[in-house]
Amino acid sequence: MDLRNVFTRRLHLPIMTDTKRIxxxxxxxxxxxxxxxxxxxxxxxxxxxxxxxxxxxxYDRDGADELVFLDITAxxxxxxxxxxxxxxxxxxxxxxxxxxxxxxxxxxxxxxxxAGADKVGINTAAVKDPDLVKEAAKAVGSDRITVAIDARxxxxxxxxxxxxxxxxxxxxxxxxxxxxxxxAVELDAVGWAxxxxxxxxxxxxxxxxxxxxTNEGYDIPLTRAVAEAVDIPVIASGGAANPDHMLEAFRxxxxxxxxxxxxxxxxxxxxxxxxxxxxxHGVRVDLG
Amino acid sequence: MTIAVVDYGVGNLFSIYNALDRIGAGPTLAREPEEIxxxxxxxxxxxxxxxxxxxxxxxxxPALQRAMQEGTPILGICVGMQVLFEGSEESPEEGLGxxxxxxxxxPDSVLVPQMGWNTLSIRREVEILExxxxxxxxxxxxxxxxxxxxxxxxxxxxxxxxxxxxxxxRENLFAVQFHPEKSGEKGLSILENFVRxxxx
Numbered sequence: 220m221d222l223r224n225v226f227t228r229r230l231h232l233p234i235m236t237d238t239k240r241i242x243x244x245x246x247x248x249x250x251x252x253x254x255x256x257x258x259x260x261x262x263x264x265x266x267x268x269x270x271x272x273x274x275x276x277x278y279d280r281d282g283a284d285e286l287v288f289l290d291i292t293a294x295x296x297x298x299x300x301x302x303x304x305x306x307x308x309x310x311x312x313x314x315x316x317x318x319x320x321x322x323x324x325x326x327x328x329x330x331x332x333x334a335g336a337d338k339v340g341i342n343t344a345a346v347k348d349p350d351l352v353k354e355a356a357k358a359v360g361s362d363r364i365t366v367a368i369d370a371r372x373x374x375x376x377x378x379x380x381x382x383x384x385x386x387x388x389x390x391x392x393x394x395x396x397x398x399x400x401x402x403a404v405e406l407d408a409v410g411w412a413x414x415x416x417x418x419x420x421x422x423x424x425x426x427x428x429x430x431x432x433t434n435e436g437y438d439i440p441l442t443r444a445v446a447e448a449v450d451i452p453v454i455a456s457g458g459a460a461n462p463d464h465m466l467e468a469f470r471x472x473x474x475x476x477x478x479x480x481x482x483x484x485x486x487x488x489x490x491x492x493x494x495x496x497x498x499x500h501g502v503r504v505d506l507g
Numbered sequence: 508m509t510i511a512v513v514d515y516g517v518g519n520l521f522s523i524y525n526a527l528d529r530i531g532a533g534p535t536l537a538r539e540p541e542e543i544x545x546x547x548x549x550x551x552x553x554x555x556x557x558x559x560x561x562x563x564x565x566x567x568x569p570a571l572q573r574a575m576q577e578g579t580p581i582l583g584i585c586v587g588m589q590v591l592f593e594g595s596e597e598s599p600e601e602g603l604g605x606x607x608x609x610x611x612x613x614p615d616s617v618l619v620p621q622m623g624w625n626t627l628s629i630r631r632e633v634e635i636l637e638x639x640x641x642x643x644x645x646x647x648x649x650x651x652x653x654x655x656x657x658x659x660x661x662x663x664x665x666x667x668x669x670x671x672x673x674x675x676x677r678e679n680l681f682a683v684q685f686h687p688e689k690s691g692e693k694g695l696s697i698l699e700n701f702v703r704x705x706x707x
Contacts, residue, residue: 237617238624238644279691284624284646309521313529315646315689335521337648337689360555362620362648421620421648450615452622475618505624505644507691 240284240476286316293321309335342367356419370408430458442472462496511546526688540570548705553586558598588682608655617668645685
């Protein structure tokens with residue numbers, strides 16, 4: 220028996236050999252015709268925080284592994300703005316970055332990639348038309364397609380969903396929400412993650428709507444459920460307030476990368492702070 | 508010294524173009540085979556599937572072959588490395604076959620694609636890896652990896668479920684599985700090394 224196939228990272232060995240990624244996320248909104256980074260608290264009450272490309276340069280220098288830009292307006296004006304943001308970012312930073320939000324066609328995906336983005340995130344459009352994931356992966360390669368899944372806990376169990384234990388010992392399933400968290404679609408996030416993997420997604424960006432903006436840490440049961448269900452990288456997102464939360468996402472949930480916005484934008488921690496903390500706990504990170 | 512980036516229609520050459528521009532290499536996107544022959548160094552990027560890359564690259568094959576035989580330094584990146592081999596499990600199309608061996612899928616024991624940063628184990632001192640040490644991280648995005656028949660072409664490996672060829676070199680032919688244009692300062696050093704070789 221090949222022990223390598225048995226002792227995969229999914230068994231949460233204390234020593235993790237894969238290099239974990241720290242990804243600052245920039246939620247971008249067009250304000251007075253200018254792209255501006257905002258950070259939502261449960262996707263409302265947005266507060267302006269600065270120029271996306273300037274922040275991107277700061278995070279590149281600070282040791283970020285990748286960046287994610289999300290157009291939270293998901294409008295046609297927003298898409299044009301994001302093409303410009305991608306072009307400017309590609310000129311200024313030397314780490315990979317993804318762009319998502321409101322992109323719903325293969326042409327739209329190609330436009331963002333041609334502007335210099337490395338990956339494109341699709342979310343609502345994939346739920347509405349799963350074949351988009353397949354067509355996009357065929358056109359530009361799985362490596363470039365990140366499917367973003369926003370999910371929330373639902374304790375109202377029903378047939379056909381995968382239920383998991385949550386912190387208080389009760390059981391819940393994880394329901395996909397779309398349109399920036401406004402609409403629940405009665406879709407099981409774990410099953411949906413498996414489906415997008417089959418359709419050719421290269422990576423899953425998994426955001427907990429319950430945790431986003433709360434500073435309570437990532438939704439570990441959600442992240443673990445999805446990370447164990449698929450064999451593509453899973454980025455944990457939503458709720459990170461400190462380096463310990465990121466450690467939990469890697470150690471307890473088996474995430475491949477951890478994404479955070481507010482803690483970096485507000486300069487509460489630098490990417491380097493986070494990585495030093497992770498390294499001191501045996502997580503392999505690139506500290507440059 | 509002039510560097511061409513072969514623009515064979517697979518998109519997203521912005522990153523490599525920018526990286527070369529930032530280190531002062533003054534790159535040119537070469538869209539026609541006849542253009543590439545006048546350059547001192549040629550970069551072959553690669554995005555998407557092996558088959559798609561080969562279908563679009565095939566019209567450049569004679570010009571690239573001539574450049575290689577004339578001793579022009581050539582650098583393949585990612586799928587641009589894979590196409591130098593004879594073929595791939597990913598697609599039925601034949602590769603350029605300049606290096607004996609095939610491209611196979613990463614093992615099932617790890618997440619595929621490998622998408623992230625990894626270190627190298629340097630196997631052989633080569634000019635292209637000058638200034639690079641085993642502790643430096645590089646950005647990888649790939650689902651398949653190259654398995655050369657002759658392991659001596661391997662300049663560096665990386666560990667991902669198994670030992671994976673990360674860099675190969677033979678005379679004026681160089682190729683890397685990772686993305687030097689996306690790997691921060693150390694990645695730019697590799698491009699600088701390539702540009703310096705192109706000057707000689």
